[in-house]
Amino acid sequence: MTLLGRLLKNRKAGETHTAWNLPNLQGPEQLTLTSEDFGDGEVMPLKQCAKQIGGADLSPRLAWTALPPGTAQLLLVVEDIDVPMAKPAVHCLALIDPSAAEHLEPGALSARQPGSGVRILRSTIGRGYHGPAPIKGHGPHRYVFELFALSAAADSAPTTPPIDQARPRAFLPTVTAPVLGRGRLTGVYER
Template sequence: MLDREPYADLPDLPRFDLTSEDVTDGGPLARAQLSGIMGAGGDDVSPQLSWSGAPEGTKSYVVTVFDPDAPTPSGFWHWCLSNIPAGVTSLERGAASDPPAGAVRHRNDGGTDEYIGAAPPPGHGTHRYIVCVTAVDVEELEVGPDDSPATVNFQLFFHGLGRALLTGTHEEQ
């Protein structure tokens, strides 16, 4: 497991509140948020999320789930949803399959445009799954469904107003 903080080298944005019925900050992920596709015995269901206190001027949001501890130089993107309208301040469990109108789904590192659950290699240690909601200063980033989560996050370097984070964990024995 690598010990890197993926947001440390990005602009320091004001924080706002993020809660979830499914992710407890610092706690283990529920079975629903583990991967079935990648063999971890889970359901690949995106977590319920609610946020509040975004900075003034927020015109849209981006939601991502990222594993910085994956055994790759670039971590592993589990979910990316951009251009979520500013009036949306929560996502129901499973929203990756049925996102809000206007939102853009992006391919995760597993090759789908939905949520792919946690599935670290057995014996690789505890992995962090960072759920991030970023408040954005434009209604629509100049990204499409074929753009990667890394490309979306590059746009956030220029357009991010605030950031809310929750981190779940999982380890395969």
């Protein structure tokens, strides 16, 4: 696998196609997203990594600063922007009820037992949080946790396909509620 990583070393998705750069998800960058497990730009602990590399696929504890008035719902997108594909891989996609969750405890992004007020949507990999498992030798991968404070619930309007079945790249452009604030946190992992 190390040879494959070296062969793909210069191929990375980059930030161009991240949720952060979608026109409909633009807004003031006034939220600060933090984790007790790692700082912005720091290495993520193994427990947050995928099971196939010895991790526990345990989503990190996430906390955010005060939400803008009028926030109806939070949208959380976790993307690997260094995956050797045309677009970043979405490792987790979730909607959060801000009245039910003021932060996320470790494991709150589990598909089987999500935290209070958390609705897990489909990601590139499946449902729920999927931790880092970059190709050996490919170099450091950045995992960007992007939080958007929406003025209306993203799941209030009927969509085709239904929101629970839609792929992330089909769902994200359909979010029409204005973004009142947003913030991001980047974790790094390399094998």
